[in-house]
Amino acid sequence: MTDYWVLIFFNLLFTSVPPIIYGVLEKDVSAETLLQLPELYQSGQHSEAYSPLTFWITLLDAFYQSLVCFFVPYFTYQGSDIDIFTFGNPLNTAALFIILLHLVIESKSLTWIHMLVMVGSILSYFFFALAFGALCVTCNPPSNPYWIMQKHMLDPVFYLVCVLTTCIALLPRFLYRVLQGSLFPSPVLRATYLDRLAPEERAEALKKWRGTAKITQMASNYAGQSAAKSGRPEAGLSAALPVRSVTACAVEQEDLPTCETVLDVDYSEQVSQR
Incomplete structure (x- = not known):
């Protein structure tokens, strides 16, 4: 569906540098x-x-993206008289944007270097596709990439296919990250938010x-000690301890010694009752 020179440079140049920059410069916290x-x-x-x-989610997401990348252009150009290389051009372009x-x-840490490399990848792809389509008439017979990109860039359907394919393919991944950050953020993600605050905040x-964290650790230690002494399951005492209220006290009142005292009193009362 595309010339092999386009495929070679697609993996060697257009989509190779951004992941390298991502791996080198990515910083969670x-x-x-x-410290x-x-x-x-x-x-x-x-x-x-x-x-x-995580592995299986990523694998299924990649499979879904490949299906979208093929079938959206397929149903768009179904019944038309375009050749196979003209059909492959929007697939490659959409795959690049995806x-x-x-x-x-x-x-988690986009910088101007990331954006520069990505814009450079997009520009280099279109520059190569335009130059290859204009100069290479019979470079690799029987394929004929002549003027394919030039015709597509004058066709609004080409832009619609690229935008629609990219949005549909990335929608599940985008929603997953939004829900993860809103409903069940990991400690690393919460720490990432801290770096965006003002120094005082x-x-x-x-x-x-x-x-x-200190209050939660104290509650866990108390529950473990009580369970070891009484021979009862740890979950019973852990559930009885007012961990949630004490933690809220530490967060809302910002008075850690007071909260520790409350926890000590609650723990002593429960142990004496038992």
């Missing part, structure tokens, strides 16, 4: 935040980003984070 919240390293230690569930915008969705948020 700043170094200052990591103050070392527990964020647990996600890497537990391989949370490379779980089997790959680049997928990186934008996954990136960031310092206050870090104070609340550490206070909440």
